[in-house]
Amino acid sequence: MDSCCQTSIENPTTTNLCPVCKQKGKSVQLITLKAMLKPAALERIQPELTYVFCGNSSCDVVYFSSVQTFSKDMVKVTVFQKDDAVDVPVCYCFGWTRERLMQADLKSQHPIDHIRDQVQANRCGCDVNNPQGACCLGNVTAFIRSYHILK
Structure with missing residues (x-):
């Protein structure tokens, strides 16, 4: 499957430490x-x-x-990693906000399966929709896990 959600080899940079917070990017x-x-x-x-x-x-x-x-x-959009509001997208391509993920959990829906199906159908555009420029499934999975821990 050739898509934006495939892992790619990172290009080397002079430094990948943020000049402000010194965290690796x-x-x-x-x-x-x-x-x-x-x-x-x-x-x-x-x-x-x-x-x-x-x-x-x-x-x-x-x-x-x-x-x-x-x-x-x-940046044109609110960045998931930078804003913890419930209306911020976790999955930018398919409109899964924190709030929508929490509601899906209450209804026993499976957003990860939905997103995977869309990725397999070659419908994602994470490179141009997601500010981090990579597949959102890791963010979605991490959010769902943290939501279950907090519930």
Whole structure:
């Protein structure tokens, strides 16, 4: 299955530590930044650089390179890792917010199976819909597990 949700080899970067929080980030494709950044921020991208996603919830930085950063206010959507509101998407492609995942759990629905079916049907677009530029299934699974622990 050739899709955006396949694991890919990360491009090496000068550093993958966020310059603000010093947490290790994950490389993202340029297409992700092009899809996610607001126009004013998009005009500042340096395409020859490698960009990294910072998933630290307490850090304002979403993307960084060796010479620049892009913060939450420069991104078109609310970033799951940066905002704990219930209406924030956990799965950006298929509209699974924290609230919808909690409701599905109460109704004994299976959102992970739904998302997997969509991925297998080659319908996901995580590289352009998800700010982290990667498959959301890990986030969905982690959220469901944490929800069960908190319940």
